[in-house]
Amino acid sequence: MAPIIKITHLAKFFGRLQVLKDVSLEVNSQEVVCIIGRSGAGKSTLLRCINFLEEPSFGDIEVDGLCVSGGKKTKEQRELIHEIRLRTGMVFQEFNLFPHMSVLENVMEGPVTVKKMDRASAQKIAEMNLERVGMSFKKNDYPNRISGGQKQRVAIARALAMEPKVMLFDEPTSALDPELIGEVLAVMKSLAHDGTTMLVVTHEMEFARDAANRVIVMHEGELVEQGTPAQVFDHPENVHTQALVERYRSGKTSQPSD
Amino acid sequence: MTTPSISAPPAKSQADLIYEMQVHAKRRFSIGVIISWFVMLAFLVFLFSSTKITIFNFTFKTIHIDGAFIRENLPFIASGIWVTIGISALSILFATILALLAALGRLSKFPPIYALCTFYVSLIRGTPLYLQIFFFFLALPQVGIILPGLWAGVLALGLNYGAYMSEIFRAGLSSVGKGQREAALAIGMTPGQMMQRIVVPQALRFAIPPTGNEFIAMLKDSALVSATGFVHELMWRATKVGRAQFHNLEALITAAVFYWVMTLVFSYFQSRLETRMSRGER
Numbered sequence: 351m352a353p354i355i356k357i358t359h360l361a362k363f364f365g366r367l368q369v370l371k372d373v374s375l376e377v378n379s380q381e382v383v384c385i386i387g388r389s390g391a392g393k394s395t396l397l398r399c400i401n402f403l404e405e406p407s408f409g410d411i412e413v414d415g416l417c418v419s420g421g422k423k424t425k426e427q428r429e430l431i432h433e434i435r436l437r438t439g440m441v442f443q444e445f446n447l448f449p450h451m452s453v454l455e456n457v458m459e460g461p462v463t464v465k466k467m468d469r470a471s472a473q474k475i476a477e478m479n480l481e482r483v484g485m486s487f488k489k490n491d492y493p494n495r496i497s498g499g500q501k502q503r504v505a506i507a508r509a510l511a512m513e514p515k516v517m518l519f520d521e522p523t524s525a526l527d528p529e530l531i532g533e534v535l536a537v538m539k540s541l542a543h544d545g546t547t548m549l550v551v552t553h554e555m556e557f558a559r560d561a562a563n564r565v566i567v568m569h570e571g572e573l574v575e576q577g578t579p580a581q582v583f584d585h586p587e588n589v590h591t592q593a594l595v596e597r598y599r600s601g602k603t604s605q606p607s608d
Numbered sequence: 609m610t611t612p613s614i615s616a617p618p619a620k621s622q623a624d625l626i627y628e629m630q631v632h633a634k635r636r637f638s639i640g641v642i643i644s645w646f647v648m649l650a651f652l653v654f655l656f657s658s659t660k661i662t663i664f665n666f667t668f669k670t671i672h673i674d675g676a677f678i679r680e681n682l683p684f685i686a687s688g689i690w691v692t693i694g695i696s697a698l699s700i701l702f703a704t705i706l707a708l709l710a711a712l713g714r715l716s717k718f719p720p721i722y723a724l725c726t727f728y729v730s731l732i733r734g735t736p737l738y739l740q741i742f743f744f745f746l747a748l749p750q751v752g753i754i755l756p757g758l759w760a761g762v763l764a765l766g767l768n769y770g771a772y773m774s775e776i777f778r779a780g781l782s783s784v785g786k787g788q789r790e791a792a793l794a795i796g797m798t799p800g801q802m803m804q805r806i807v808v809p810q811a812l813r814f815a816i817p818p819t820g821n822e823f824i825a826m827l828k829d830s831a832l833v834s835a836t837g838f839v840h841e842l843m844w845r846a847t848k849v850g851r852a853q854f855h856n857l858e859a860l861i862t863a864a865v866f867y868w869v870m871t872l873v874f875s876y877f878q879s880r881l882e883t884r885m886s887r888g889e890r
Contacts, residue, residue: 401794432796450809463797512795
């Protein structure tokens with residue numbers, strides 16, 4: 351079976367600074383892949399290149415068979431990017447819920463505006479996904495009335511409502527108070543359990559260990575190691591992985607985010 | 609067991625006492641401000657009351673205004689209120705549309721559109737409003753475009769305020785964070801849908817209270833339209849009767865009172881709107 355995401359020789363520059371150096375990566379259907387690494391290693395940039403929130407400088411991004419190359423974009427390629435965004439769901443560190451819409455409207459917005467679905471069907475889908483993240487009870491509240499953990503769960507429901515082929519998580523718990531992290535990770539674990547294809551950038555080693563099929567370690571814009579959680583956490587080969595695992599073992603499970 | 613009868617109220621904690629002191633201090637201040645306002649208002653009225661005062665052997669008389677003239681001409685001047693409000697409302701509507709377009713245009717990556725918006729703002733802000741009003745009323749007929757005074761006024765005021773207000777809308781648009789745009793794009797919105805559904809509604813919320821302020825400013829600047837001589841708003845009426853009967857003092861005071869009261873009334877609604885908009889949200 352073809353991979354859902356296939357990244358080949360991806361490079362990204364911010365001005366003269368090269369943040370990604372020749373990254374190649376595949377994610378298969380129903381796989382849960384966690385990307386770990388120090389702040390500034392390029393994890394978030396890599397993730398954001400997949401749905402073109404960052405423009406790759408060089409290399410190819412292929413999502414669900416749709417391939418777009420880095421560099422200047424033709425009109426056709428812009429349409430492909432749009433199609434890729436429809437097939438990927440993204441969850442941000444800062445939630446980015448729409449503050450002028452209720453929880454329910456936030457989740458309905460994609461189906462109604464993008465998919466042109468009628469409001470009744472969109473509401474059904476939205477309610478189903480809010481149920482899935484355990485947020486139905488707040489559906490008529492506005493985002494400023496709910497906690498950070500609840501916001502992130504709504505944000506997950508909003509992405510799920512578009513029925514994406516793959517979910518991208520960009521440090522979904524880094525902006526949360528420690529006591530709120532658990533509820534978000536629990537939702538993510540249940541998604542993983544249901545067979546959702548997920549690519550997760552995280553500092554939560556515990557989560558990577560429990561939920562991932564594969565762990566990828568990044569350092570200074572490169573993939574330095576990948577393998578099963580057991581391989582990476584128990585028998586790390588690369589020195590940077592060893593340092594990362596060492597710090598995790600000594601009790602520092604999370605670091606300040608990028 | 610005996611239950612103690614609760615007769616005395618529970619003692620106030622220190623926090624309660626401090627809080628009460630703060631509330632008292634605030635209240636004393638506002639009462640002081642209100643009293644001072646009334647004293648100043650009374651002084652102003654006294655100044656125009658033609659009262660005789662004698663200090664030692666000097667006798668003064670405060671300014672005399674002709675009450676009969678005011679009573680006689682009050683209905684004539686007052687009927688300009690609706691014209692003033694009408695011009696201001698039409699102009700602010702026109703200005704708001706222009707301001708939003710100009711602010712959106714400045715986000716454009718297409719050079720001519722960006723340039724058009726900055727050119728418009730620069731040209732309008734670089735010339736006097738008074739000149740612009742005359743330009744539409746007096747200069748355009750020379751090239752065959754004859755606008756009635758009202759429309760010349762609305763056009764000039766709208767264009768002028770639109771240029772200034774585009775800055776408000778620009779601030780509104782940039783108040784919507786990058787994360788909001790990214791979230792919209794990530795669920796598959798086109799840039800157009802993103803602007804229409806996510807960015808502009810949030811920017812408008814930000815821009816509505818300052819737009820109220822602009823409307824209040826517009827109420828007063830609409831007086832300039834009287835210069836065309838064809839728009840019978842407050843100022844025009846006041847100067848007309850004032851000049852004709854050489855009672856400019858009375859006529860202008862009357863108009864000033866109307867402007868002031870209108871401003872007070874709209875400012876009250878404006879501040880209520882502001883507190884309502886600032887509640888909730890984020």
